[in-house]
Amino acid sequence: MNAVNQLLIIDDDRALVNLLKRFLEAESFRVDAAYDHDSGLAAARSNQHELVILDVMLPGGSGFELLKALRHESAIPVLLLTARGEAVDRILGLEIGADDYLAKPFDPRELVARVKAVLRRFERPLAPGPIRVGEVEIDPVAMTLKVDGKLVTTTATEFRLLEYFARHLGRVFTRDQLLDSVWRDTSYVTPRSVDVYVRRIREKIEPDAENPRYLKTVRGAGYRFEAPK
Numbered sequence: 213m214n215a216v217n218q219l220l221i222i223d224d225d226r227a228l229v230n231l232l233k234r235f236l237e238a239e240s241f242r243v244d245a246a247y248d249h250d251s252g253l254a255a256a257r258s259n260q261h262e263l264v265i266l267d268v269m270l271p272g273g274s275g276f277e278l279l280k281a282l283r284h285e286s287a288i289p290v291l292l293l294t295a296r297g298e299a300v301d302r303i304l305g306l307e308i309g310a311d312d313y314l315a316k317p318f319d320p321r322e323l324v325a326r327v328k329a330v331l332r333r334f335e336r337p338l339a340p341g342p343i344r345v346g347e348v349e350i351d352p353v354a355m356t357l358k359v360d361g362k363l364v365t366t367t368a369t370e371f372r373l374l375e376y377f378a379r380h381l382g383r384v385f386t387r388d389q390l391l392d393s394v395w396r397d398t399s400y401v402t403p404r405s406v407d408v409y410v411r412r413i414r415e416k417i418e419p420d421a422e423n424p425r426y427l428k429t430v431r432g433a434g435y436r437f438e439a440p441k
Contacts (some may be wrong), residue, residue, distance in 0.1 A: 217331060218242040222252035222278070223267040223293065232265070235320040236327065249273030256282050263330060265323070266310075267293045268301055276308055283309040287355075287367050290324075291329050304406045310437060311369045333395070334368040343378045346440045347428060348417050350378050357416070364416050369394075373406075374413050377427065378439035386434040410435055 216314040219236060221229050222356050224247045244261065246252035249272035256278070264282075266276040279290055283335035292310040294301040300311045312330050314323055343350040349358040355371055357364045366374070373394050373411045377385075385393075425440040 217262045218244065219263050219265065219327065220246075220252075220255055220261040220263045221245045222256070222270065222275070223265070224248060224269075224271050225267070232320055232323060235324050239324055239328075241327070247271070249275075249278055252280055253278050257285070258289065259286075261288065263289045263327060264290065265291050265293065265327070268305070268311055269407065274357055276304060279305065279308050279310060283365075285365075287365060287371075289334055289368055290327060291330060303404070303408065306405055307410075307412070309367050311367060333372065343375070344425065345437070348378070350375055359417050363424065366413075366416060370409055370413055370416070373409050374417070378433070380437070382436065384411070384430045384433050384436045388435070406435075 219241050221232055221243060222245075223229050226247065229245045229247070233245065236243050244255060246255045249270045252266070254380040255261075266275045266279060270278065270360050275292065279292070280296075282290070283287070289311045290309065290439065292302075292305040292421065294305065294313050294315050302315075305313055311333075312326055312409050314326055340352070343352070347360040350371075351357075352375055355368070357366050357371065357374065376390070376394050387406040390406050391403065392405045410427060411421070414424050414427055417426055426437055428438060
């Protein structure tokens, strides 16, 4: 992993931010901070960071609003900080486009481990050329998705999951198999999270997400990616 990954923390709890900075900088990360919605969004849009750590509760607007605005223009990985026990916050964060979540309070060492896991997941390995299935074209090296010749924005997690499906055309995967293969060392992600990402992928590649042609549900088993007939 690159020793100079630059991160952005957006949280109005300055004591927590300073604590996290100490732990992250001890692992050779560079860390910037913002303390409210507007300055956080401006910093996230600067294209200077490789990952954003984002609190749900911010002065001037919610973390969800910030994430939604950011997802219209960027696929930067986002780790969302939520209130403990608020499962609805975690699901909403995933649906908007978060790549991971961590409930407060937490051990700073766990956050460091999560950051490393997310960055490992999004490293760009050497890969064969583009994959074409019907009108869907996936370029693993450039991490780009085109549907019917038009560029479609995805988060890195969505892209990795779609690429994995496309490389195993016609094979049925259970949710647990997908978690093991795509998320790997992030076993804290639930099978429900897989369903959220599948729905988001369908919204981006299917002409009708409610009647998918590519990414099919196999009842009682899981999901299968196939070429349209």
